[in-house]
Amino acid sequence: MSTNVAAKTYMNYVNGVWKESTSNETIASYNPANKHEVVGNVQNSTREDLEEAIQAAKQAEKSWKKLSGAERGNILFSVANILENNLDEIAETMTNEMGKTLPEAKGETARGVAILRYYAGEGMRKVGDVIPSTDSSALMFSKRVPLGVVGVITPWNFPVAIPIWKMAPALIYGNTVVFKPATEAAVTAAKVVECFEKAGVPEGVINLVTGKGSVIGQGLADHSDVNAVTFTGSNQVGKNIGSSVAARGGKYQLEMGGKNPIIVAEDCDIDLAVDAAISGGLKSTGQKCTCSSRVIVQSSIYDTFKERLLQKVAEIKVGNGLDSDTWMGPCASEGQYNTVRKYVQIGIEEGAQLIYGGDEPQSDGLRNGYFVNPTIFEGVTSSMTIAQEEIFGPVLALMKVDTVEEAIDLANDVEYGLSASIFSKNIDSILSFIDDIEAGLVRINSETAGVELQAPFGGMKASSSHSREQGEAAKEFFTTVKTVFVKG
Numbered sequence: 001m002s003t004n005v006a007a008k009t010y011m012n013y014v015n016g017v018w019k020e021s022t023s024n025e026t027i028a029s030y031n032p033a034n035k036h037e038v039v040g041n042v043q044n045s046t047r048e049d050l051e052e053a054i055q056a057a058k059q060a061e062k063s064w065k066k067l068s069g070a071e072r073g074n075i076l077f078s079v080a081n082i083l084e085n086n087l088d089e090i091a092e093t094m095t096n097e098m099g100k101t102l103p104e105a106k107g108e109t110a111r112g113v114a115i116l117r118y119y120a121g122e123g124m125r126k127v128g129d130v131i132p133s134t135d136s137s138a139l140m141f142s143k144r145v146p147l148g149v150v151g152v153i154t155p156w157n158f159p160v161a162i163p164i165w166k167m168a169p170a171l172i173y174g175n176t177v178v179f180k181p182a183t184e185a186a187v188t189a190a191k192v193v194e195c196f197e198k199a200g201v202p203e204g205v206i207n208l209v210t211g212k213g214s215v216i217g218q219g220l221a222d223h224s225d226v227n228a229v230t231f232t233g234s235n236q237v238g239k240n241i242g243s244s245v246a247a248r249g250g251k252y253q254l255e256m257g258g259k260n261p262i263i264v265a266e267d268c269d270i271d272l273a274v275d276a277a278i279s280g281g282l283k284s285t286g287q288k289c290t291c292s293s294r295v296i297v298q299s300s301i302y303d304t305f306k307e308r309l310l311q312k313v314a315e316i317k318v319g320n321g322l323d324s325d326t327w328m329g330p331c332a333s334e335g336q337y338n339t340v341r342k343y344v345q346i347g348i349e350e351g352a353q354l355i356y357g358g359d360e361p362q363s364d365g366l367r368n369g370y371f372v373n374p375t376i377f378e379g380v381t382s383s384m385t386i387a388q389e390e391i392f393g394p395v396l397a398l399m400k401v402d403t404v405e406e407a408i409d410l411a412n413d414v415e416y417g418l419s420a421s422i423f424s425k426n427i428d429s430i431l432s433f434i435d436d437i438e439a440g441l442v443r444i445n446s447e448t449a450g451v452e453l454q455a456p457f458g459g460m461k462a463s464s465s466h467s468r469e470q471g472e473a474a475k476e477f478f479t480t481v482k483t484v485f486v487k488g
């Protein structure tokens with residue numbers, strides 16, 4: 001464990017108090033644009049720390065759930081205002097900590113504000129239905145009630161939006177939270193939790209415990225006082241969490257990987273499709289579960305599409321996300337950088353043709369960061385590893401097909417089913433795509449990435465545990481239903 005004394009050390013937040021871990025150890029969170037810069041040190045927490053947080057959350061739930069939805073909503077409105085007032089600082093921390101460009105980080109933080117306001121409003125909306133009883137003198141109704149303590153385990157790629165789209169609905173419906181963020185974004189997470197503290201969220205209602213996934217994340221999954229766990233991250237970790245929570249009868253929700261296709265049909269607006277492949281595939285350095293990674297193009301327009309794509313990709317400026325002319329920042333960590341390099345090598349070895357990138361930018365200012373150039377392969381077939389596995393990097397695989405039917409079959413030929421898009425002006429192709437594509441997010445003439453907070457979000461197949469997040473769908477996960485029968 002390295003502690004950099006020059007960088008600030010961030011504490012856990014347990015029962016309304018910022019406190020050190022009982023381990024007396026911290027973990028450094030590095031700037032991926034400059035691997036020598038420590039953005040902050042976070043607590044390397046122990047199971048003892050976690051136990052204290054879970055018990056605080058359990059205790060706090062008794063009075064938190066007794067507040068009216070409107071009262072809880074007022075507190076979330078306040079969190080939203082405080083986050084908005086601190087937007088620039090939090091966005092800058094995000095860029096420093098995980099590399100996405102400052103405009104993207106600001107956009108994400110503003111989205112966090114909007115999500116908080118959306119769920120604050122939910123506090124005033126209905127939590128049940130009156131159902132006619134067969135007994136005419138009885139009143140029967142359903143009432144949604146909180147689950148109890150919710151464990152929130154989040155990744156580094158959306159360090160503000162993902163924690164907030166899990167914590168805000170958990171809280172508004174009366175649950176309390178123990179939040180374990182990815183270490184690569186834990187400083188940003190601490191700043192988000194500060195907004196909840198400043199808004200007057202009562203002690204124990206939200207708790208932050210940083211540390212290793214195998215200790216704190218698994219500890220949440222295993223603990224019988226944690227009634228539900230919501231997770232976003234890799235498939236491997238997600239599946240383990242799901243089985244651990246299920247084994248003790250808890251509720252779980254997993255949002256995991258994608259291998260999202262964009263189909264480019266011969267009748268489409270090619271320039272729009274090129275822009276969508278670039279924006280959907282390479283923004284955030286390809287580190288979104290909704291990123292386009294397979295570009296499936298009809299053969300009659302393949303050469304034109306490829307030529308325009310190569311022209312546009314050549315204009316991309318890779319650099320530090322804080323620089324105003326940077327379009328694409330670094331990979332978020334050394335591990336992520338190594339993963340991208342590994343997949344580029346596998347692509348070459350398996351016979352795909354590398355037609356752009358695959359290397360690092362050569363500028364002196366970028367040597368200390370985890371930068372890679374945007375990368376394009378062609379001649380990719382469905383059996384290749386780079387057509388099947390989530391890379392989570394700026395790598396596009398071009399695949400050629402003769403018909404839209406063939407394109408849809410190819411698009412479905414992966415274990416994932418998160419997001420998928422088609423570019424076409426033909427209504428028959430569009431309708432077939434809507435019906436036949438195996439994806440939770442179906443996008444027509446629009447890139448695969450892009451999520452609206454008021455709509456259900458989640459995937460089919462191995463991409464999720466089949467529940468949905470965000471919008472009204474969140475109510476399904478964060479509450480359970482009582483059916484009440486009243487007779488005078």
Ligand SMILES: NC(=O)C1=CN([C@@H]2O[C@H](COP(=O)(O)OP(=O)(O)OC[C@H]3O[C@@H](n4cnc5c(N)ncnc54)[C@H](O)[C@@H]3O)[C@@H](O)[C@H]2O)C=CC1
Pocket residue numbers: 153154155156157180181182183211212213214215216217218219221232233234235237238240241255256257258288289336339390391392
């Ligand atoms: N679907 C998505 O949005 C994301 C997908 N990924 C995928 O996962 C790959 C690896 O990224 P990682 O950051 O390592 O993801 P990860 O799945 O290891 O980490 C996600 C969260 O789970 C926690 N965690 C790790 N091991 C755990 C364990 N054994 N028990 C409980 N919690 C645990 C982490 O600390 C973090 O908070 C990426 O290359 C990408 O393919 C990563 C981040 C987000």
Ligand SMILES: O=C(O)CCC(=O)C(=O)O
Pocket residue numbers: 157158162232287288289290449450451
């Ligand atoms: O595309 C988005 O805005 C959300 C993506 C996401 O949830 C993720 O990458 O984990």
